[in-house]
Amino acid sequence: MGDILSDWYFWTKSLHIVSVIAWMAGLFYLPRLYVYHVEVVGSGNETDDLFQTMERRLLKAIMNPAMISTWIFGLCLVLTPGVVGWDMIWPWTKGASVIAMTWFHMWLAARRKEFVSGSNTITGRHYRMMNEVPTLLMLVIVFSVVFKF
Numbered sequence: 001m002g003d004i005l006s007d008w009y010f011w012t013k014s015l016h017i018v019s020v021i022a023w024m025a026g027l028f029y030l031p032r033l034y035v036y037h038v039e040v041v042g043s044g045n046e047t048d049d050l051f052q053t054m055e056r057r058l059l060k061a062i063m064n065p066a067m068i069s070t071w072i073f074g075l076c077l078v079l080t081p082g083v084v085g086w087d088m089i090w091p092w093t094k095g096a097s098v099i100a101m102t103w104f105h106m107w108l109a110a111r112r113k114e115f116v117s118g119s120n121t122i123t124g125r126h127y128r129m130m131n132e133v134p135t136l137l138m139l140v141i142v143f144s145v146v147f148k149f
């Protein structure tokens with residue numbers, strides 16, 4: 001198993017990074033859609049339906065598969081011999097941040113259901129603030145994997 005993962009290391013890492021790019025694109029864009037949905041569109045009109053369609057497709061067709069493949073290739077990298085040293089700090093800061101990023105994804109998915117039922121109570125300002133969460137986590141993750149402190 002270890003030998004196979006070592007042979008495939010460059011493939012796994014490339015596919016991990018491609019998946020991360022797709023996931024992050026959605027994590028940055030979906031809260032922006034929510035800001036416009038709350039502040040400009042409102043609920044119970046044709047544009048509301050259009051935004052709900054865009055939000056559903058972004059989450060289901062791009063973000064969910066991208067999150068799953070980021071985790072699969074990321075865990076393959078964790079299992080590749082010599083990649084992670086658990087006595088270092090970086091795997092722990094990265095691990096905590098990817099768990100937080102996954103929580104943020106689930107939080108966005110739960111908010112989408114509120115738009116569907118017309119029961120959203122969160123303000124545009126709150127969504128703007130939440131929009132900074134993936135940026136902060138991305139900084140911790142990238143500095144962790146590159147500096148490997």
Ligand code: HEM
Pocket residue numbers: 013016017020024070071074075077078083084098101137138141142145146
């Ligand atoms: C979802 C769970 C994740 C796991 C289990 C995971 C795990 C890993 C591991 C073990 C490596 C290998 C480091 C090496 O080859 O030395 C890696 C590389 C990398 N990860 Fe992740 N990762 C995850 C999510 C993320 C996320 C969300 C991002 C970006 C926001 C990210 C960005 C990167 C980058 C840029 C690299 C390449 C670093 C380099 O080669 O210098 N990962 N990941």
